[in-house]
Amino acid sequence: MKKYFIFSFLLMGLTGILTAQKHITLEEIWGGAFSTRGMEVLHSMKNGKQYSILNFDKEQRVVSVDKYDYSTLEKVETIVSTRDLEEIPYFTSYAFNQDENKVLLATDVEPVYRRSKLGTYYVYDLADRKTVKLSEHRIQEPTFSPDGTKVAFVFNNNIYIKDLHSGETTQVTTDGEKNSIINGVTDWVYEEEFAFVRAFEWNADGTHLAYIRFDESEVPEFSMDIYGKDLYPSQQVFKYPKAGENNAEVSLYVYGISDGATEKVDLEEAYYIPRIQWTNDADLLSIQVLNRHQNNLDLVLYSIEENNTRVALHETDEAYIDITDNLTFLKDNSFIWTSEKDGYNHIYHYDINGKLIRQLTEGPWEVTRYYGYDQKRKRVFYQSVENGSVNRDVYAVKLNGKGKQRLSSQEGTNSATFSADFSYFINSHSSVTSPPRYTLNDAGTGKELREIVNNEKLLKKLEPYELPAKEFSTIHVNGNDLNMWMIRPADFDPAKKYPLFMFQYSGPGSQQVANQWGSSNDYWYQMLAGQGYIVACVDGRGTGFKGAEFKKLTYQELGKYEVEDQIAAAKELGQRAYIDEGRIGIWGWSYGGFMSSNCILKGNDVFKMAIAVAPVTNWRFYDTIYTERYMRTPQENASGYDDNSPVNHADKLKGAYLLVHGTADDNVHVQNTMRMVEALVQANKQFDWAIYPDKNHGIYGGNTRLQLYTKMTDFIEKNL
Missing domain, CATH: 2.120.10.30 (TolB, C-terminal domain)
Known part of the structure; x- marks a missing residue:
């Protein structure tokens, strides 16, 4: 077996580990005891010689944007500070106009979904030190025009432009309506799967604004109960296209600033418009157009002057194309x-x-x-x-x-x-x-x-702890050398047998075996290793950064080859003298929960226990763009959906199984877990489950993560 190892320890040498007295606790992990320092909202200034960052003085409760010199790293000046802003007690982000003589400050920001947010915004003029409030309402995606004289933004699904000189606000679109028409920002599925929110762009000279319009009137609605603290729960209702269902109809428009005229761009073949971007020519707009199968991509160029389009580049793939x-x-x-x-x-x-x-x-x-x-x-x-x-x-x-x-x-x-x-x-x-x-x-x-x-202070802080190493290697299964990491107890004895707890995510193009500083989960794994478990992670077929063939092997069969690899890896590891093959568990979150569920069902002779957090249990329940990219539609590929859906294998459960979900998960709906529960009940299978009221896909807030990881730790100790 080909191997490459990083055997260095987090502590200052082997002696430090052997003499360590402290053990990591869940309270420390989820209380932020091991958080790292970084650089907040870094922006390179236009002159190329300086940069700015967002600073927060905790003692004085002052937020500022400060400018630093690249060559000396010395602070040059404070660009703006809440100390000088009576009407703005704080701000959480900032953005300059092109000339960097104005800065946009975000306050009172509230998340909508994963990337979208509503906020109250101000423009601060560096010359006269005055601020202008963009709107009395919470708005979305305010963006300066190239000359900095205007700001375009979205409110209630319509686009507006505020003239900073006159103070006048022009309404560009008027047909915006919740759960029906959206102008200038993306719908739920575009935001989540094409990873952008702002769906409007200024051209190079600020004379035109291009924007995407979403007609989601025919998209099925999804509703979630919000339990809150009132006597009666409320409901959140939003458009969510599940695999095979209607998507929003998208169209593209260009609005002229001077005459207020709007032209529709002729894109008859456009099923998805995942990107728009102006070229350096103010007359020429580029549009990326994608078919529903997401395997044919056109880069289209639109000329304002000629009012026509042409395809500049066409790309196709037997599976799919990533945007x-x-x-x-x-x-x-x-x-x-x-x-x-x-x-x-x-x-x-x-x-x-x-x-x-x-x-x-x-x-x-x-x-x-x-x-x-x-x-x-x-x-x-x-x-x-x-x-x-x-x-x-x-x-x-x-x-x-x-x-x-x-x-x-x-x-x-x-x-x-x-x-x-x-x-x-x-x-x-x-x-x-x-x-x-x-x-x-x-x-x-x-x-x-x-x-x-x-982060030398963090390393110093970690010295007294018993932190075993994360070892990197490859494991040969199903004809492939798969990347793997393993954490063994600090006092590991090869003559003993240890239970094995596996983690994976396994989604297309993902990676969990990476040479980088660990997350909070890594401290949890080290804590488990300190309790006598071996923890391992294997990136199987379908994961990323090993070429398209390796990644796209799982096309139309999500959950087949990835599960085969986890089962085969568990079997191979179980043959090692120091691992107890009768005590192997697995866990994962989201796609990883889909995987861990399938593993304990299809690999019921290998895995003794599994934990699935916020799992997809049938890809028919998930959104169009993600699911159809890898699976096509259920109408075209029914067996691909059904053969690898955990809900269809509930009768195979033998080991201990913990299901976890948040009721306000707008991404992987709690419907997935509820249908899995019903399948298990009807198969007369015993299992454990936990539901977190009003928690989204991340399941966090207050003591939520601490309680969740305490539950999972107890479950592991009891069943592995």
Whole structure:
């Protein structure tokens, strides 16, 4: 079996572990005792020499946006502070206009769904130090025009534009209506699965505004009871298209600022419009158009002057095409594009007519992030897994495809935030043994210039604790070397037998085995290891960063190959002398809950127990865009849906099974768990379950996480 190990310990050497006295508690984990320091709302200033961040002085209760110099890391000035704003006691985010002489401040922000929010917004003018309130209402997605004289926003599903000079507000659309028509922001399923909320864009000179209109009148409604504290519960009703059902009909419009005229863009073949983006030419809008199967993507260009469209680039795939934010137009309107068309995700350069100029990156590895293009030095910056699929590094390559350079130097997970002129970047690095560390680096050479933030205090705090290592390796199952990590007890004795507790997520393109600093769950796993469990995680087929073929193998059969891999991995691990094959458990959340449910049912001779949190139990219950991307519709692929749905295998349950769900989960509806419960009841199977009133997919708030993890820990101790 091929292996590669990181045996370093979180503590200062083996001696520290053997003499450790303290044990991690759930109260510490979920009380924030081991949280890390970072950099909040980092923005590179237009001059490329300075950056700003959001600071909060806890003692004085003052929020400020402060400017720092890249070369010295010294604070240059305070741009805006609540100390000087009588009408704004606090703000939680900020955004500059293009000239950086105005800043948008967000207050009183309330989440709607995962990415969307409502808030009260103010514009602060840096010259006269005055603020303007955009609206008396809570609004969505306020965005400056290119010249900073106007702000477009959405209120009650309609688009408005406020003129900051005259103070007048113009209503652009009038037909917005809840659960019927949406203008300028996305519906639930676009927000969740195409990962964007603002569905309007200013053109380069601010003369036109393009926006997407959603007609969701024919989309079925979903309702959730909100129990609250009143005598009678209320209901949240929203449009949610489940697999095979109607989606919103989308259309695209361009609004003229000067004459108030609106033109509809002719996109007859558009089932989905997952992205719109203006080119550098104020007359030319790019639109990404996708079919329902999500395997045919057109990059369409629309000319305002000619009022016509043409296809610049067409891409197709036998399975599906992922939508990204990597499209970048250069000064000549040629563009950067990323694609999996050669089997791995790589960077391509096309002219404005869609003719390939050059493939910039190539090899049996994936580009994982695209950072941008330095026009002056003609260099493209990106992140990739060329140094191993569990690692991330920052690279640069010239536009001619030559001179590829690795800019990060430390093994682990590196992520970059570049200055506006690409002369510097702030590198965030972490590994399984190193908490996040932020450094200033030279973008030309990658050389580290200065340290900005570290988490040495956290490492010092962890020294007295009994923290075993997370070991990385591969495990060979079903013809593949799969990435795996394992945490063994600090006093591990190979002559003893230990129960095995497995974790996985397994969703398409996901990754859990990564060389980065751990999350709160990792402290939980180390706590369990301290109680005598071995904890392991295997990324099976269908997960990401090993090429398109590996990822797309699960197409139309979600839950088949991934479950086979978890069962086979459990069997292989169970053959190791130090693991008790009769005491193997598994758990997961969301897609991971779908997996853990299937594993204890289809692998009932392997797994003794399973925990499923917020699981999908039948893909027929989940949304169109995500599910159909990987499964097509239930009408086309009934067996793919039904053969691997846990609700259809409830009669196979033998071990201990814990089901957990929040009643206000707008993403994976509690319906999934309720139908699973009914299936188990009718199969006369005993199980445990926990329902969290008014909690969403994250199941958090107050002591909720502490109570949940206490319940899961007790369940493991009792059944494994």
